[in-house]
Amino acid sequence: MSADVSAIRRAMEENGREPEGPERNARAERLLAEAESAGEAALLVEALVHQLEVYNYSSERDKMFVPFARLLRLWDERPGDFDEFTAYRLFWMFKWVSGSLVDQPHIPLAAIEKWQGEMERRYRLAGHSERAVRQGELEIARHLGDLPRAERAYAAWRAADRDRMANCHACELHDQGDWLAERGRDAEALEVWAPVLNGEHTCAHEPHAVLAASLLPLLRTGRPEAARAHHLRGYRMVRPMESMRGSTARHIEFCALTGNEARALEILAERPSYFTDSGNPASLMEYLAVTALLMDRLTALGHGGQPVPGPAGTGWTAAALAAHARAGALELAARFDERNGTGRVGTLVRERLELRPLVDRLPLGVRAGRPAVPALVPEPAAPAPEPASADLAALLAEARRLSDAQHPGAGAAWAAVSRAGETGGAGLSDHDRACVEDHRAMYGALEPAGAAEAFETAARLYAAADDPGEAAAAAGRAGYARALEPGGADGALASVTPVLERVLALHAEGAATARQASAVLVCRARILGRAVEDAADETAARQALTALEQGARALLAFAEPLRGEAGVATRIAEGLELLGDVAAFRGDAHGALERYERAAAETGAAGLPWYGVECLAKAAGVAAQLEEYERAEAAARAALEHGAPFVPARGRARLHLRLAEILAAGGQFTEAAEQALDGAHWADESGESATLGAHARHLLGGWLLRLDRAAEAAAVLEAVLPDLTAEEHGEGAVVQTLWWLGEALTALREPREAAVHWLRAADIARGWPGQRDHAMLANLAAQALYRAGLDAEAELAYARAGELWRGLGDVPALVRTLRVRAWIAVREGRPGPAAARAFMAEAVRECEAALGRGAAGEAPRLLVELADTHRQTGELIAHACPGEPGEAPEYEEALGYVDRAVALYAEAGDGFDPLRTSAELVAGWLEADLGRPDAARERARRVLGIHSGGAPDGTGEERRAEAEALLRYVDRA
16 A cells, blocks of 8 residues: 555545534545545545545535535446445435435436436345435435325334444434424424434434524423533534534524524524525525524614624624525525425424514523624614603602501602603602602612712602601612711711601601611711721721710610501511621621521511512521521521512512522532522613623533533533623632533543643642642643543643642652653653663652651652552553563563562552452453463452452442452463
């Protein structure tokens, strides 16, 4: 074989491992030209097979037909040029070509049927089952809408024998489930797909495609959580694969129908070429149809004028792209229907265009809207009609009712009164306008200065309306708002003191209610609380804390005797909450918890549970700090129950996250993940996606990983990384996310990618005062690089980790890095066995030196590491020895090292019997290789004796099986 022929074959093998796409296809075309020039018939056949394989898994499937016709002609003319493998591939590819003809509207139906018949004839002559033939017939019948023929073909396919020409189990189950779903039998489809989804049957494109196909059936059968998981897992799998445009379309469709339009836009933006790749018109039609569906959805939501990603070279709005994509999909459908003589394809496309959302919003756990995707900004809405004066009266009555009930909806009710009063032509009284300003300050999300001004305006209007008690209460609230400004506590306290004296005098005269007077006492106490936070030093903080406690007790002394009067119960609760804060500041967690729970109980007894939400949230936090997780969980659930309908989105996000963290601390990771998902959703709704939302997704990813849902965890963690910054979230959060992501990718067998994230995390941890995390991350990266076969990079990473472990004094960890470096040296062949032995010798010296230092409690662990080193040294010597056992003295040397390991494991103690017997068996195999069957038998019998009683972890049974295998080998020899 010439060097050129070998080089072409190697190049084809390497090209087959490259990512799908035009570049790989172009290389295959160049290699075919080189194979033609080489003049070797078998090589030409191999090059044609290679070209067909790369075309099939690309956007250029329409290029398959010419090379396949050429390959088939070569088979007919010179079958001797085909070896067993290329002959098998020829018949295998017949299915690809025959199936792809349906997707090309320019190919006549008669030609498609002719090729299907030709495939059937050739399979029969070659002795293959008709199973693959009937599967192909089903696809033709489905495409035509010929239901009777499709049912016959489906039954015949299922009944035919499986042979080597049948599609792989995963692909067959995909198509079977797809047909069932098309017939409206979603539950049956999901049952058929189950072996693919659970990993029992897989291939290069499965479960990728089944995950996408299952999305809408899962939603239609009431399993949105599973659909979300399949989207996270599945889109990550299809994303890098150019040939999976149809599956990508299904993910876009899923997002469009679950309130995740921004996520769909992000997916749409990733491959502009999907709008124009013409090699598979059927998948282009699907892609355009779901694009139109998405754009129609955006337009219906008021985003028709929003810029959106689309075909390159044009600036698109949602409305314009909707029209373009719809026209393109329907034009392709019309071409198919004209070719077929039916209306089936057009009907399916129109049905898809008319789909409506299956759920209002399904939080996914990933945030869309990276900078490449424009934010969804609603178009200006038409002004609301002006209410009639009768409406104003009703609005006033409702606002007053809610205010008297201390209901959280009072703020919105008074805002509605304000709008109606401005536009309805009917004026508001001074007292009504005071209420509007008062509630605007309380609920209008104003800055402290703006809130203070609104409260002051309310106070003036209350006074003008002859309500001095409410005027004093509003003035007190103005003082607290001023205290919220930087350094404002002292001035606020000075301003509120005369207000408090005035309102207490009014109350004594019967001119102010207990609710009004206690409101000013609350404001004064809260100002004292701000003084604690503003304190310049510890002494000032202690003094301010004492003043806060006195203020809270003064509030309770006034309010508790008046418990039965309207509005006083919440003041008692606020006083107890402030005393809880005092206890918390002083480090009295039990005292704080007791007061917070009493405060919440007061609001509940008064029928005002929403007033206890903050107390319950604080109680939950303190109880978790005390590791009273059941108590913490109960408080957090109550806070969420009472607060969810009323608190703003940001507050709701925090309540979900508080419960999530408590559940996780108690080991309830499944529900913790669900709560974190809800927390991320509400953070996004509040506009805090990159801050609070990122924290929620960070936690969600970690908990999904704990639940062994690595694919979902990887999707979430990859998506949150761009939002995490050291400045906003801290270096610890960034490193932890990278750490988790590396673990998730390792579980998904993506070691190269895992190493990238672990190395990035290690570089951040390099600057931390403690270096253990740095060492662990460097070690993890080295392991991943080693698994990825990147030996040179792994050697550097292990060297870095080893020096860090040396600096930390962790001898066992250092020794393990040295042993792996020895194996790398052998695997690389450079510098070879001598360098490998040197690494093992250094590992021995480190262990022996540490044992000599007599580190307390470390002896058994160090003995085991020393034994492991001797054992691996023996294995390495035997592995690297070029001669036969009877001829090479190195085998005797290897046996000596393993014997030393056996003795050291025994010295370490009975707890290491599985390691000792494993080494004993290694020695036994070496004895057998050296022609000493009796010695080998003796070692095997010792292992059987040690493990005669079994072991809880199953190692006893495993070792017995290995010993029996050694005995059988020796007896046969």
